[in-house]
Amino acid sequence: RGGAGADSVSTSPRYPNAGGVHQDHGSEQDWWSRLSQTQIDMLRPLSAQLFEKLDDTLFDRSGSSFQQFFEGMRILRKNRDALLQGWFDRVDEAWNRLKPQAPGAFRPRLVSADGAPVEETVNGEFALIDEVTLERKLAIDSAVARGLSLCRMELPPLCHRLTLLRKGAEVAPEEVPAAPLLLVQTFAKSLDEVQSLPVEVALIVFKLFDRVVI
Numbered sequence: 001r002g003g004a005g006a007d008s009v010s011t012s013p014r015y016p017n018a019g020g021v022h023q024d025h026g027s028e029q030d031w032w033s034r035l036s037q038t039q040i041d042m043l044r045p046l047s048a049q050l051f052e053k054l055d056d057t058l059f060d061r062s063g064s065s066f067q068q069f070f071e072g073m074r075i076l077r078k079n080r081d082a083l084l085q086g087w088f089d090r091v092d093e094a095w096n097r098l099k100p101q102a103p104g105a106f107r108p109r110l111v112s113a114d115g116a117p118v119e120e121t122v123n124g125e126f127a128l129i130d131e132v133t134l135e136r137k138l139a140i141d142s143a144v145a146r147g148l149s150l151c152r153m154e155l156p157p158l159c160h161r162l163t164l165l166r167k168g169a170e171v172a173p174e175e176v177p178a179a180p181l182l183l184v185q186t187f188a189k190s191l192d193e194v195q196s197l198p199v200e201v202a203l204i205v206f207k208l209f210d211r212v213v214i
Helices: 028-061 067-097 134-150 155-165 180-192 199-212
Strands: 118-120 126-128
Touching: 028 067, 028 199, 067 180, 067 199, 134 180, 134 199, 180 199
Parallel strands: none
Antiparallel strands: 118 126
């Protein structure tokens, strides 16, 4: 299982080939595509495990009094391919955003812990643009926090190596697609695109995502 607590950066699915990014095996632009593809390839078996567990869990909870779980299982089965493709596309886009840019061109978008964009208010404080349910936010925050705890030793050297690839332009942990924050955010945004998914089912998805993928 390729969780955030892998023994080394170079062998963790969440830190694809990070131990060797300083070597010159191709163009700078090619590195980002290779890192993206490596991470996606490693996420595929984890996502398969996730959906297997989801199927079992939702089936066990379904019944005459819990039709929302059976309906959620049906919706997830129907939308599985689109959900995963949307997630992988977002992961790839996140890697592309790390590519070196012209001076002054790179400016990461500020997001909240669960991925919602934020804007600055008149008094200088930051406010959420979109409301999220407390349960959803807690599930996402919990997954991110656990992941950050598990990879606290691996993430700083990975950021350092990616900074070298960007010719010294600093890469922060929240910008790394293989790190917990973006890993959870990209999945959450893709799950939000699944129409008519009961909120109870979405919460189960987040909790199992935390256990299986993180």
